[in-house]
Amino acid sequence: MSEMKVLTADQQPETGAALKRALEMTAADVVFEVRESGMRGRGGAGFPVGIKWNLAGAASGTDKMVICNADEGEPGTFKDRLLIEKYAKQLLEGMTIAGYAIGSSRGIIYLRAEYTYLIPAITEARRELIDRKLMGSYILGGSFNFDVEVRPGAGAYVCGEETSLIESLEGKRGEPRNKPPFPVNSGYLCRPTIVNNVETFVNVPHIILNGSDWYRELGIGDTTGTKLFSVSGDVERSGVYEMQMGSTIGELLELAGAKDVQAVQVGGASGATIAADELDRRLSFEDLPPGGSVIVFNRSRNMMNVLENFLEFFVHESCGQCTPCREGNVRLLDTARAIRDGRITSREELKDFFMLAEIMKLGSKCGLGQTSPNCFVDIVTKFVELPGGKGGM
Numbered sequence: 001m002s003e004m005k006v007l008t009a010d011q012q013p014e015t016g017a018a019l020k021r022a023l024e025m026t027a028a029d030v031v032f033e034v035r036e037s038g039m040r041g042r043g044g045a046g047f048p049v050g051i052k053w054n055l056a057g058a059a060s061g062t063d064k065m066v067i068c069n070a071d072e073g074e075p076g077t078f079k080d081r082l083l084i085e086k087y088a089k090q091l092l093e094g095m096t097i098a099g100y101a102i103g104s105s106r107g108i109i110y111l112r113a114e115y116t117y118l119i120p121a122i123t124e125a126r127r128e129l130i131d132r133k134l135m136g137s138y139i140l141g142g143s144f145n146f147d148v149e150v151r152p153g154a155g156a157y158v159c160g161e162e163t164s165l166i167e168s169l170e171g172k173r174g175e176p177r178n179k180p181p182f183p184v185n186s187g188y189l190c191r192p193t194i195v196n197n198v199e200t201f202v203n204v205p206h207i208i209l210n211g212s213d214w215y216r217e218l219g220i221g222d223t224t225g226t227k228l229f230s231v232s233g234d235v236e237r238s239g240v241y242e243m244q245m246g247s248t249i250g251e252l253l254e255l256a257g258a259k260d261v262q263a264v265q266v267g268g269a270s271g272a273t274i275a276a277d278e279l280d281r282r283l284s285f286e287d288l289p290p291g292g293s294v295i296v297f298n299r300s301r302n303m304m305n306v307l308e309n310f311l312e313f314f315v316h317e318s319c320g321q322c323t324p325c326r327e328g329n330v331r332l333l334d335t336a337r338a339i340r341d342g343r344i345t346s347r348e349e350l351k352d353f354f355m356l357a358e359i360m361k362l363g364s365k366c367g368l369g370q371t372s373p374n375c376f377v378d379i380v381t382k383f384v385e386l387p388g389g390k391g392g393m
């Protein structure tokens with residue numbers, strides 16, 4: 001962990017204290033506090049958490065659902081695993097507060113298939129919380145009930161997309177749904193449903209205990225709080241670092257001991273690839289979207305091999321429902337190989353493929369196809385030398 005203000009390591013809330021505080025508030029006040037904190041979801045898309053909870057709370061329908069997205073399929077991301085390993089009780093408490101806020105008595109943790117070894121830790125945490133009347137029936141002696149079950153994921157990257165995850169939970173093929181309706185109105189089994197990331201729920205007890213003003217002060221502009229980053233690649237100290245939002249990527253790399261940096265992939269394969277002259281960029285939704293994964297490449301790495309690797313991943317993981325994503329990723333992979341092998345030699349020849357990348361961003365149904373061209377555009381633009389300059393248009 002870094003030496004910055006850390007939520008998860010230095011300032012651990014006492015188990016149950018935030019839930020007790022929340023139950024002294026009205027459900028609407030809990031939603032209001034979360035909304036005022038400005039927290040945006042930690043699963044990648046950055047949707048404001050309080051707004052999602054407000055919509056689900058206001059939705060008509062019974063048996064509302066709280067789903068924790070613990071699929072953690074983005075290459076290079078391992079922060080949710082650490083949170084579950086170390087802070088399972090805090091995760092369950094955050095989910096319970098969410099249940100109270102939206103009027104739900106049932107939660108599900110959709111757990112990455114490779115993480116099923118964590119089920120005993122979650123089960124033990126749940127058992128302790130039930131024994132202490134912090135989960136289960138008649139929580140803290142009142143009328144609120146809330147319990148959580150764990151379901152293993154289906155093992156596909158696209159199952160982390162929230163509607164695909166819901167399909168998978170319903171026992172179907174994990175393919176993204178058309179939206180609307182959004183899960184807050186019609187999610188799991190057509191019930192109003194919130195899906196939030198592990199880290200999002202883990203933040204909730206801190207916000208309830210310390211207040212939204214405190215949380216806002218930790219960030220920058222509209223990007224509030226702190227964020228966990230899984231740092232890997234060419235660094236001396238890989239691991240999970242917690243930074244205040246608005247820190248620069250350079251500050252993070254200094255903590256991790258990165259040397260001779262050529263490129264940094266921020267936000268996983270679908271995130272942004274930045275060059276060494278961009279290390280003063282800020283981790284915030286206004287500048288460099290702060291995804292959970294940071295992969296560092298030093299100057300010994302061939303960035304075209306990196307690109308090929310990422311595009312192979314997307315070709316493999318596309319669910320195939322829509323043409324721009326299914327076919328587009330294959331074409332971008334062919335193009336990346338053609339550049340690497342010297343079969344594309346001019347910027348002019350790349351024009352159509354940059355247009356294809358735009359079409360994929362605009363025409364794909366879910367975030368996978370909308371973001372998979374990012375690595376192609378960034379790496380070809382910033383790292384490929386062709387006659388007439390770098391590869392970008």
Ligand SMILES: Cc1cc2nc3c(=O)[nH]c(=O)nc-3n(C[C@H](O)[C@H](O)[C@H](O)COP(=O)(O)O)c2cc1C
Pocket residue numbers: 040041042043044045046047049069070071072073074157158159160161162163195196197198200366367368
């Ligand atoms: C292909 C794809 C994979 C995703 N994988 C994850 C994941 O593993 N974990 C996650 O929390 N969100 C993932 N998301 C984002 C979810 O769709 C959703 O936005 C998120 O779970 C909402 O939680 P949050 O608002 O707390 O971030 C993925 C999105 C896409 C398009």
Ligand code: SF4
Pocket residue numbers: 158176317318319320321322323325326364365366367368369370
């Ligand atoms: S964008 Fe790709 S992953 Fe998403 S629905 Fe379309 S084909 Fe499936």
